[in-house]
Amino acid sequence: MRRPILSAVLAVLTLSAFPADEPRSRGFDEPIPLQTGFAEVNGINLFFRVYGEGPPILMIHGGLSDSRVWRAQLATLSEHHSVIVADSRGQGRSTSTEDVITYDLMADDYLALLDQLHISQVALVGWSDGGIIGLDIAIRHPERLSRLFVQAANATPDG
Structure with missing residues (x-):
């Protein structure tokens, strides 16, 4: 009986220590984004951030994750590049629709984001x-x- 209660208490303490809307620090400095917002693409609001200036790099996170996974790389890459990160459809701060989420659809979301940012080609x-x-x-x-x-x-x- 003690073990389930202890596990529940630890889970609540862990979740309350990091509010969902605040980035979790891992001992490195995240630069301040030059642009933060929501792009209206394909019926959703796609959350994005842009760091630094220079040739653009688009960094796309894995499934069941969000753009915060790239925090450790942002400072170095944004020294010489414009780094674009976003939360994929239905993940992180981005919204979703009732549509089935496919890779084609998510690719179209990112291409629409690049169009809104006036970026024709990206690494x-x-x-x-x-x-x-x-x-x-x-x-x-x-x-x-x-x-x-x-x-x-x-x-x-x-x-």
């Missing part, structure tokens, strides 16, 4: 689902990418 870094989204963009819209780095992505959506 894309994708991790896991973000890598699959990057591959989708590379296949359907290769002219939008100057470079592509994919880590831990499936070659096909069926795994």
Whole structure:
């Protein structure tokens, strides 16, 4: 009986220590974004941030995650690049619709974000689902990418 109560107390304390709307610090300094907002794309509000100036890099997080996974890379990359991070459809601060979420749809969300930011071509870094989204963009819209780095992505959506 004691173990379930202790587990519940620890879970509540852990969750209350980090409010959902505040970034969790991991001992590194996150730069201040030059732009933060919600882009209205494909029927949703896509939360995004832009850091630094220079050739643009779009960093797409993995599934069941959000753009905060890139915090450790932002300071270094934004020294010489414009770094764009966003929360994919239905994750983080971005909204969703009743539509089935597909990689094509999420790729279209990111392309629409780039259009709103007036960015015609970008280097894309994708991790896991973000890598699959990057591959989708590379296949359907290769002219939008100057470079592509994919880590831990499936070659096909069926795994």
